Amino acid sequence: MPASADRARVALLIAVLVLTVGCSVHKAAGPARPPAGLRDALSFIHANDITRSYVEYSDVAAINDLARADPARFTTLRSAGLGGLVAHAQRIVSQLGIDPAGMRVRIAAGPATHGAGAWWGDYDRQRADSWFAGHATREDGGVWRAAEDYRTGPLGPVTVARTAPGQFLWANAGDALDWVAAPGRHGLAADPTIAALAACLDDVIAAVIARGDSPGLTGLGGNPAVTYAAGVRAGPATDVTEILCATGQSIGSVDYVTRVLHEAISPTGEPYSTVLPGATVLRAGSSVQVRWRPTGSTPAGRSLDMLHNREHEPIFGAA
Incomplete structure (x- = not known):
């Protein structure tokens, strides 16, 4: 084949590549992908x-x-x-x-x-x-x-x-x-404390994660060495599980938290056993988790309210 034909074929190939790249560069961006769950959103x-x-x-x-x-x-x-x-x-x-x-x-x-x-x-x-x-x-x-x-x-x-x-x-x-x-590579999902609490909450439809001294919570004070989380899981139909989690060196043990839930009075004046009916306590990685299923048609989100109002702090013994 003559050299001129080879050059023509190469030129044609380059032209096709330029057009292809140009089309991909100028293609309109599609809608942003919504995060798939809490941990993805934190990134x-x-x-x-x-x-x-x-x-x-x-x-x-x-x-x-x-x-x-x-x-x-x-x-x-x-x-x-x-x-x-x-x-x-x-x-x-x-x-x-x-x-x-x-x-x-x-x-x-x-x-x-x-x-x-x-x-x-x-x-x-x-x-x-x-x-x-x-x-x-x-x-x-x-x-x-x-x-x-x-x-x-x-x-x-x-x-x-x-x-x-x-x-x-x-x-x-x-x-x-x-x-x-521009969150970059250092998103909250990679932060050890936040990641631990996100794992404790797992698949929730609503959540709050807050450090003990966060100004996002009601009132002043709080322990900066402890971070808390609250979330709502939705099961089959309209079944609900409320979750509270805490992580930090000064939080109480599973036995301590269990005893508080059975014996103590909440800041609202009600026994915790009434506020959190049938609550169970367990260790979830580095966190202590409290979860319960509200009775009847109780509105969802009690755990979120407790966190905002600092009603949760006595439960974990780290106020």
């Missing part, structure tokens, strides 16, 4: 001292399915995973057209005064960007700034945000947005 948050202190998670799609079947029992979980936006969700709906209750997964990290979150699900991104274009400034990386860091603006505590297909990121400070926008 989307950068691990630092603030994010380690407080995390919320919600499998919104699963909770919505359960709430349709039994509204009285599961509607109580619909605020899980909102973090510092619990009191401001309606602003997001009215201004951006993004309904937090219509997403698939939500996760938030950090206290209300310095937090960030990521939501996955379908929403009208064009409408959201249109609102931002008229009320915010555009910064590097496609970030919208609606107010100065830590200031209240038209979206409440949301000062910076980023939209993407199938994903909405928010924060009340620019550095906090980076926790969810």
